Amino acid sequence: MAPKVDAARDACTALRWHEGLRRRTPEAAAESRVRGAHASGGLDGARLSLDIVRDLMRGAVTWHTELDPVEKVMRCAIAATAETEHVRALVTTAPLQALARLHLVGAAGLVDDAALGRPRLGREECRELTDLGPAVPASEVPARLAGLVELLGALGSGVLPGALVAAVVHAEIATVRPFLRGNGLVARATERCVVQASGLDPTGVAVPEEGYARLGGPAYVGALAAYGTGSPEGVALWLGHACDAYVAGAAEGAAVADAVRAGRLG
Numbered sequence: 001m002a003p004k005v006d007a008a009r010d011a012c013t014a015l016r017w018h019e020g021l022r023r024r025t026p027e028a029a030a031e032s033r034v035r036g037a038h039a040s041g042g043l044d045g046a047r048l049s050l051d052i053v054r055d056l057m058r059g060a061v062t063w064h065t066e067l068d069p070v071e072k073v074m075r076c077a078i079a080a081t082a083e084t085e086h087v088r089a090l091v092t093t094a095p096l097q098a099l100a101r102l103h104l105v106g107a108a109g110l111v112d113d114a115a116l117g118r119p120r121l122g123r124e125e126c127r128e129l130t131d132l133g134p135a136v137p138a139s140e141v142p143a144r145l146a147g148l149v150e151l152l153g154a155l156g157s158g159v160l161p162g163a164l165v166a167a168v169v170h171a172e173i174a175t176v177r178p179f180l181r182g183n184g185l186v187a188r189a190t191e192r193c194v195v196q197a198s199g200l201d202p203t204g205v206a207v208p209e210e211g212y213a214r215l216g217g218p219a220y221v222g223a224l225a226a227y228g229t230g231s232p233e234g235v236a237l238w239l240g241h242a243c244d245a246y247v248a249g250a251a252e253g254a255a256v257a258d259a260v261r262a263g264r265l266g
Contacts, residue, residue, distance in 0.1 A: 001236060004243035008163040011250035012201040018254055020261030021203055028260045029204040032253060033057070033081050039209035040188045041077035043217060046070045057082060072109050076182060080106030080189040085204075088193040091169075095152045096145065099178075102189045107182030119145065119178040126177040129184060132225045135177035144176045155198055162198025166191050166208075167242030175228040188212075200246070206253040211245030214252075 015021075021028055031054075038053040047070065055061040057078055067075065083105050090098035104117040120126060120138040129135075136144060148169060155165055173187035188209050195201050195208055212220045223241035226234035259265045 001239060001243075004240050005161050005163050008243040008246035008250075009161065009200065011247045012195075012206055015201065015206055015250045015253045015257070016203055018205075018257040020257030021205060024260050025203050025205065027265075028253070028256050029085075031256045031260065031265055032205045032207050033085065035207045035252060035256065036188075036192060036209040037074075037078045037081035039207065039213040040081060040185055041074040042213055043188070043209065043220060044073050044077065044184050046073035046077065048074050053078065067109070073185075076106050076108060076110060077185050079108065080182075080185045081192065081209075084189050084192045084196075088196050088204075091190065091193040091197050092152055092155050095149045098193065099145075099173075099186065099190065102186045103179050103182055106185040106189060107179060110181045111179075115180045120180055124180060126180055126183065128181055129174060129177060129224075131221050132175055132228050136175075141176060141178045144172065145178060148172055152194070155194070162195065162200035163243055163246055164239060165198055166194040166200065166246075167239050169194050170242065171224055171227040171238050174224050195246070201250070201253070203253075205256055206246065206249045207256070208245055208249040210252040211247070211249030214248045215241065215245055 034054045034057050035050065037057065038048070038050050041048070041053075052061070053074070056063070063071065063075060080102050083102055087098045087101050090101070100117040107116055115124075119141045122138060124138050126135040151160075151165060151168060154160070155162070170187045170191035173190060174184055177183040179186065191208060195206060196204050219241065223238045227238035228234070256265075
């Protein structure tokens, strides 16, 4: 595992010193969010062109009055990814607040308003991401979220590599599925926040969501399902897969930086 963690750290460190980010990091980070939203929606089965996602995020075009299922998911992917810019500092200081805010925008229109921004209650069941196996019962969600809070609270100590913390946070949200719907979108948005807050990629230019997309949807689901078994081998498989995604995501970030420097963003 150590070589994969080192590879993820080295790739993100190289991105940090990319010449294209010397004066234009905010522009590159904004494009990273565009590509992240595009890939995150795609991983949930919502596919629109990158150009359309970019135009939607910058307000050049607007949504239809009546959205089809694909558009609903992509709108949520865009909203959750855009919100990471505002909540990334909260993932270490107020993790539950960060999760609530990401779900509030990342599941709007997918669930009733009363279910937004809060974990499942009572006998509420989550029926998404069924390929990962059954979701944790609602009664067990508070304890699992408490474990996440503890993990994120220790992030500043430097005891655990940021890559591993980000990967575990992603997998916990996706496999526990604390919300009725939108768990995958929230998991990837939270991971983006942790990747930045941990110092793995403080620029916010890496695109971890695109890293998973490059590795393939089946591999992504399979690795999460392996984590969900709780076995040492399954957890290690997911952690290695996530680190590979960070390397690929850093490469996508470098492509963004190249495009910014050359003035040829779409």
